[in-house]
Amino acid sequence: MVISVVPRRSHDQHEDNYRRPPTMRPTESVTNDATSMFKSGFLAEVYNEKPVGSPGVDRIVTRFPPEPNGFLHLGHSKAIAVNFGFAEYHDGDCYLRYDDTNPAREEEKYFTAIADMIRWLGFKPVKTTHSSDYFDRLYELAEDLIRRDGAYVCHCSKSEIAQQRGGGKGAIPRYACSHRDRPVDESLSEFRAMRDGEYGPQEALLRMKQDLESDNPQMWDLTAYRVIAPRKSDAEEKTDSEMADNEIGVHYRTGNKWKIYPTYDFTHCLVDSLEGVTHSLCTTEFETARTSYNWLCDKLGVYRPMQREFGRLKLSGTVLSKRKIMALISNGHVRDWDDPRLYTLIALRRRGVPPGAILSFVNGLGVSKATTTIEVKKFEQSVRQYLELAVSRLMVVLDPIPVIIDNIPEDHLEMVELPFSKDPEFGSHHVPFTRKVYIDRSDFRETSSKDFFRLTPGTSVGLLKVPFSITATSFEKDPNSGLVTLIHARYEKPEEGAKFKKPKSYIHWIADCPSLNSPIKATVRNYNPLFTCDNPDTHPDGFLSVMNPHSEEIFPNAMIDIGLHEIIRKAPWPRANSEAAPADDLKVSPETVRFQGMRVAYFCLDRDSSADSVVLNRIVSLKEDAKK
Numbered sequence: 001m002v003i004s005v006v007p008r009r010s011h012d013q014h015e016d017n018y019r020r021p022p023t024m025r026p027t028e029s030v031t032n033d034a035t036s037m038f039k040s041g042f043l044a045e046v047y048n049e050k051p052v053g054s055p056g057v058d059r060i061v062t063r064f065p066p067e068p069n070g071f072l073h074l075g076h077s078k079a080i081a082v083n084f085g086f087a088e089y090h091d092g093d094c095y096l097r098y099d100d101t102n103p104a105r106e107e108e109k110y111f112t113a114i115a116d117m118i119r120w121l122g123f124k125p126v127k128t129t130h131s132s133d134y135f136d137r138l139y140e141l142a143e144d145l146i147r148r149d150g151a152y153v154c155h156c157s158k159s160e161i162a163q164q165r166g167g168g169k170g171a172i173p174r175y176a177c178s179h180r181d182r183p184v185d186e187s188l189s190e191f192r193a194m195r196d197g198e199y200g201p202q203e204a205l206l207r208m209k210q211d212l213e214s215d216n217p218q219m220w221d222l223t224a225y226r227v228i229a230p231r232k233s234d235a236e237e238k239t240d241s242e243m244a245d246n247e248i249g250v251h252y253r254t255g256n257k258w259k260i261y262p263t264y265d266f267t268h269c270l271v272d273s274l275e276g277v278t279h280s281l282c283t284t285e286f287e288t289a290r291t292s293y294n295w296l297c298d299k300l301g302v303y304r305p306m307q308r309e310f311g312r313l314k315l316s317g318t319v320l321s322k323r324k325i326m327a328l329i330s331n332g333h334v335r336d337w338d339d340p341r342l343y344t345l346i347a348l349r350r351r352g353v354p355p356g357a358i359l360s361f362v363n364g365l366g367v368s369k370a371t372t373t374i375e376v377k378k379f380e381q382s383v384r385q386y387l388e389l390a391v392s393r394l395m396v397v398l399d400p401i402p403v404i405i406d407n408i409p410e411d412h413l414e415m416v417e418l419p420f421s422k423d424p425e426f427g428s429h430h431v432p433f434t435r436k437v438y439i440d441r442s443d444f445r446e447t448s449s450k451d452f453f454r455l456t457p458g459t460s461v462g463l464l465k466v467p468f469s470i471t472a473t474s475f476e477k478d479p480n481s482g483l484v485t486l487i488h489a490r491y492e493k494p495e496e497g498a499k500f501k502k503p504k505s506y507i508h509w510i511a512d513c514p515s516l517n518s519p520i521k522a523t524v525r526n527y528n529p530l531f532t533c534d535n536p537d538t539h540p541d542g543f544l545s546v547m548n549p550h551s552e553e554i555f556p557n558a559m560i561d562i563g564l565h566e567i568i569r570k571a572p573w574p575r576a577n578s579e580a581a582p583a584d585d586l587k588v589s590p591e592t593v594r595f596q597g598m599r600v601a602y603f604c605l606d607r608d609s610s611a612d613s614v615v616l617n618r619i620v621s622l623k624e625d626a627k628k
């Protein structure tokens with residue numbers, strides 16, 4: 001048996017020989033209206049405040065500004081859909097901007113993974129930029145701010161600054177520090193000294209001269225620049241190998257050019273301004289920062305974009321924070337950031353969740369200022385609904401028991417037609433039916449009972465699409481394990497002219513037919529919730545105390561019907577532009593080979609599959625498990 005997991009084909013073949021069944025329509029046809037969140041409600045109001053044609057707005061410009069310090073998760077897909085979608089809907093542009101102002105936490109792998117996920121979700125940035133692209137310009141603006149008496153160099157310690165800000169929860173009145181009124185020229189030369197490495201971390205800061213009287217903490221003289229690299233004289237005494245990269249403050253892109261780095265509060269609004277962003281859409285935790293955003297642009301007399309804030313998407317039943325996911329990985333509870341039990345976007349992709357299902361889910365939630373907290377099972381329900389309309393069907397037996405149908409000849413080979421879907425336009429495929437078939441262990445019981453309508457000794461059951469039913473006649477067991485190892489059965493083909501009695505139920509099955517390479521053997525990974533409670537994030541004993549030991553169930557001897565070959569040939573299924581084989585790299589990613597295992601679950605190929613071993617991930621079960 002040869003399964004080509006990443007079949008290669010020429011671009012022409014892909015286009016011409018591809019008879020597109022209705023399942024392979026673009027994502028839009030199986031999603032909610034992907035633009036509804038822009039038509040009315042919060043985002044429509046935001047647009048109406050500053051529509052195209054209003055002063056300074058020829059074209060809508062937005063940005064998605066992740067810090068390249070971790071992998072994106074399901075929550076980020078809301079910010080992606082909002083920013084890219086808003087621009088797209090209004091015929092504008094959206095930048096992907098890496099907010100890379102903290103060299104200690106940034107790594108190359110995150111830059112690549114973030115860009116990859118945005119592409120996977122089907123969005124294309126008009127341009128990819130970095131806050132660090134503007135470090136020179138930001139430095140000039142910082143000097144300008146000092147000259148405008150809008151910033152000063154301060155040498156206070158962290159605890160002194162906390163006292164100046166009212167000490168803890170405002171225990172004491174706020175007060176200005178002694179550096180606040182130093183002459184502009186002195187701040188300017190001290191700032192240059194910071195730039196030139198004459199101060200080490202914490203020894204000097206550039207602080208904005210804002211409004212200590214304001215009720216908004218975001219106006220209490222926030223830091224604009226801090227020193228990250230050690231003082232030049234200290235650095236010269238150490239060799240490079242004696243210092244960790246982050247201690248030196250080596251930036252992934254600008255190297256060791258800078259000893260000082262601008263903060264988020266200084267950088268974000270100014271880069272928005274430099275890029276001509278019209279609508280800076282972010283989450284509500286930045287609402288209070290809007291005042292300082294506006295203050296800084298106005299103080300410098302630069303163009304001021306409009307910041308507006310929407311509610312975050314929170315998931316319950318799992319953890320999303322980088323620190324917690326790291327702990328899950330280092331404690332061996334999950335294998336890596338793309339472990340399908342996680343809700344990072346790379347994990348969801350690997351698990352087979354189509355990008356259209358994610359966008360459909362986010363769009364269905366709508367956008368307002370309120371935080372939306374959604375249980376992971378609600379998300380799964382949405383994925384299930386999406387897949388039901390979108391993928392074709394095969395037979396998958398997770399835990400097979402052989403059934404010998406004794407009254408069928410050994411060399412019997414009959415081809416049975418299996419539709420790919422209830423929708424006839426999906427077409428069908430043919431599978432062999434022979435004397436030996438496999439059924440799932442859960443479809444057989446040693447004794448009959450009123451509530452069990454599948455196979456038991458003496459009762460009949462239908463095999464899906466096989467003309468007549470089978471009746472179990474006897475079975476064999478392994479004396480050590482007590483497990484049933486073989487079932488004998490009789491094929492209930494009626495005599496000429498006799499009536500066939502329809503069985504009460506039908507089960508899935510796969511024939512043993514080596515000449516047609518049936519069955520295709522597979523390892524199936526079923527995923528269950530990672531935690532035993534709905535609120536691992538806030539559990540009093542910590543999230544690591546509520547790990548579900550059965551979050552991954554492995555079925556090493558599973559079987560798939562031979563229709564899998566056709567599904568692989570036709571992947572991605574459902575067809576989404578972001579998943580379609582690109583012209584320069586004509587391979588189909590394993591997770592786009594998706595199908596419903598009839599009566600079992602939705603599956604996709606895992607990337608651990610190879611030419612001779614198939615590994616399936618369960619995307620979601622067919623129905624929500626009532627026990628959960």
Ligand SMILES: Nc1ncnc2c1ncn2[C@@H]1O[C@H](COP(=O)(O)OP(=O)(O)OP(=O)(O)O)[C@@H](O)[C@H]1O
Nearest residue numbers: 065066067070075076078079282283312313314322
């Ligand atoms: N759960 C969420 N729901 C909606 N938007 C989010 C969510 N998490 C992050 N974002 C938004 O995505 C953008 C880029 O996020 P960035 O990676 O810098 O965020 P973050 O807050 O550090 O994320 P996290 O700490 O959850 O990993 C920001 O505009 C941020 O507001």
Ligand SMILES: NC(=O)CC[C@H](N)C(=O)O
Nearest residue numbers: 065066067099282283286
């Ligand atoms: N304004 C924003 O969207 C904030 C982006 C920033 N990278 C953060 O999440 O911290």
